[in-house]
Amino acid sequence: MLDKKVAVITGAARGIGFGIASQLAKDGFAIAILDVIAPKQAAENMDSIRSTGQPVLYFNGDLTNKKDRSDFLNKVLDTYGRIDCLVNNAGVAPKVRTDVLETTEESFDFVMDINLKGTFFMTQAVANIMIKQVTENADIRPLIINIASMSSYTSSTSRGEYCISKAGISMITKLFADRLSEYGINVYEIRPGIIFTDMTKTVKEKYDKLIGEGLIPINRWGYPQDIANAVSVFCSGKLGYSTGEVINIDGGFHLRRL
Numbered sequence: 208m209l210d211k212k213v214a215v216i217t218g219a220a221r222g223i224g225f226g227i228a229s230q231l232a233k234d235g236f237a238i239a240i241l242d243v244i245a246p247k248q249a250a251e252n253m254d255s256i257r258s259t260g261q262p263v264l265y266f267n268g269d270l271t272n273k274k275d276r277s278d279f280l281n282k283v284l285d286t287y288g289r290i291d292c293l294v295n296n297a298g299v300a301p302k303v304r305t306d307v308l309e310t311t312e313e314s315f316d317f318v319m320d321i322n323l324k325g326t327f328f329m330t331q332a333v334a335n336i337m338i339k340q341v342t343e344n345a346d347i348r349p350l351i352i353n354i355a356s357m358s359s360y361t362s363s364t365s366r367g368e369y370c371i372s373k374a375g376i377s378m379i380t381k382l383f384a385d386r387l388s389e390y391g392i393n394v395y396e397i398r399p400g401i402i403f404t405d406m407t408k409t410v411k412e413k414y415d416k417l418i419g420e421g422l423i424p425i426n427r428w429g430y431p432q433d434i435a436n437a438v439s440v441f442c443s444g445k446l447g448y449s450t451g452e453v454i455n456i457d458g459g460f461h462l463r464r465l
C-alpha cells in the first residue's frame with residue numbers, strides 16, 4: 208500500500224476537477240482520475256499535475272459504464288492500494304438548453320445517467336472499498352466530497368434536467384453521510400456558483416451581464432481554484448466533527464437579499 212494518501216477524482220481532465228486534482232497533488236495526495244476525454248487531449252494537464260512530484264493515474268472511461276467504473280477502481284487499488292478521498296466531480300450540462308415544457312427524454316436520460324446515476328453507483332462502489340479499508344486499518348479516515356451546484360436549489364427553467372440531477376446529488380450527500388458515519392467516513396458537498404470553465408464558456412456573455420448587474424454579492428466569476436480550496440480544507444481533516452455538511456462556493460449567491 209502506498210504510504211501517501213490517494214485522491215480519486217471523476218471528470219478531472221479539465222475544469223473544476225483539474226483544479227481540484229492540481230490542489231490535492233500540491234497537498235501531497237497521489238491522484239487517480241476517471242474521465243471520458245482521450246488521454247492525448249488531457250496530457251498537458253496531467254503533466255502539469257505530475258510536475259508537483261505526485262503520481263497520476265489517468266483512466267480513460269465513462270462514469271455511466273459499470274465496467275469502466277469497476278476497471279478504474281481495480282486499477283486504482285492495484286496501483287496505489289488505497290483510496291482516502293473520492294471527489295464526485297464529473298458532470299454535464301444538457302447539450303441544448305430547452306424550456307422545461309419541452310425537455311426531451313433523451314436529454315433527461317443523458318444528464319441524469321452521468322450526473323446522478325453514475326455518481327450514485329461510483330459512490331456506492333468506493334464506499335464499500337472504504338468500509339473494507341477502515342475495518343482493516345483504523346488509521347485510515349477516508350472521506351467523500353460531492354460537487355453539486357447552486358442548481359441543487361435554484362430553478363433554471365431552461366435546464367430542468369440539470370437542476371434535478373444536482374438536487375439528487377444533494378440527497379446522495381445526505382444518504383451516504385448518514386450510512387457511512389458509523390465507519391468514520393465523512394461526506395461533504397460543495398455547491399459551486401458560476402465558475403469559469405468549458406461548461407460555462409458557451410453562456411459567458413449571459414453571465415458576464417448578470418454578474419455586471421450585481422447578481423452575486425462577491426462581484427466576480429468563480430474559478431476552479433475557488434472550489435479546489437474548499438476541497439483542500441475538507442481533505443485536511445480539520446472538519447472531522449462534521450458530516451453531511453454543505454458549503455456554498457458561490458460568491459454569496461445563495462443569500463436572500465432585499
Ligand SMILES: NC(=O)c1ccc[n+]([C@@H]2O[C@H](COP(=O)([O-])OP(=O)(O)OC[C@H]3O[C@@H](n4cnc5c(N)ncnc54)[C@H](O)[C@@H]3O)[C@@H](O)[C@H]2O)c1
Pocket residue numbers: 217218219220221222223224241242243244268269270271296297298299300321354355356357358398399400401402403404405406407
Ligand atoms: N462551471 C460551473 O459554473 C459549475 C457550477 C456548478 C457546478 N458545476 C459542476 O462542477 C462539475 C465540473 O464542471 P466543470 O465546469 O469543470 O465542467 P467541464 O465540462 O469543464 O468538466 C467536466 C469534466 O467531466 C468529464 N465528464 C463528463 N462526462 C463524463 C463521463 N460520462 N465520465 C467521466 N467523465 C465525464 C468531462 O470530460 C470533463 O473533464 C460538474 O459536476 C458541474 O455540474 C459547475
